[in-house]
Amino acid sequence: MSDLDLVSLLSTSFHTLVDKLHERLAELGFRDIRSVHGYIFKYIALHDGATGIELADHLGITKQAVSKIVDYLEENDYVLRKPHPTDKRGKIIVLTERGQLAIEAKEKILNEIEQHLIYNIGAKRMQMMKDDLANVICEAYKRTSPFKK
Structure with missing residues (x-):
């Protein structure tokens, strides 16, 4: 497999690890979570709610x-819409206890995955x-084209 190009290796490794994460989340009772939900959970958690x-x-x-x-996350008890504290017409989306438990489970699983990789x-x-990888990301934001020197 090492004869694959870098992008293919990165993409395949990403999908493999995400699949492993979702497999473990399902084992813990969070089988209805998808990747996009994680981005939403993280944003809400970092900002104590979001519109x-x-x-x-x-x-x-x-x-x-x-x-x-x-709507889907609310139906599955991960988030709750509450009245916005400053905008009488608006709603703020917050995590429920189940949403917070999902985040904690994700963090634990990601740590287990990393420890497994360290072992290997x-x-x-x-x-x-x-x-x-952090350097690749930083470089991507420094230039408009990754191929310019």
């Missing part, structure tokens, strides 16, 4: 699409890989 417009801007999707996703490749190589 639909904020989530739409963050995800780069329409407010209508966010509304459908939030070693702590030094893991840190080198993380540093290299």
Whole structure:
């Protein structure tokens, strides 16, 4: 498999790890969570709640699409719409206890996955890989084209 190009290796490894995450979440009773839900949970947790417009801007999707996703999450007891504290007409979306438990489960699973990788490749190589990937990300934001020097 090492004869694959870098993008294919990164993409395949990403999907493999995300699949493992979702497999473990399902085992813990969170089989109805999808990747987009994680982005929503994280944003809500970091900001102590969010409006639909904020989530739409963050995800780069329409407010209508966010509304459908939030409806699904609310039906499955991950989030709750509450009156906005400063906008009488608005709603703020907050995590429920189940939503918070899902975040905690995700963090625990990601830690387990990382520990498994450290066991297989070693702590030094893991840190080198993380540093290299962080550098790739930083470089991507410094230039308009990744191919210019």
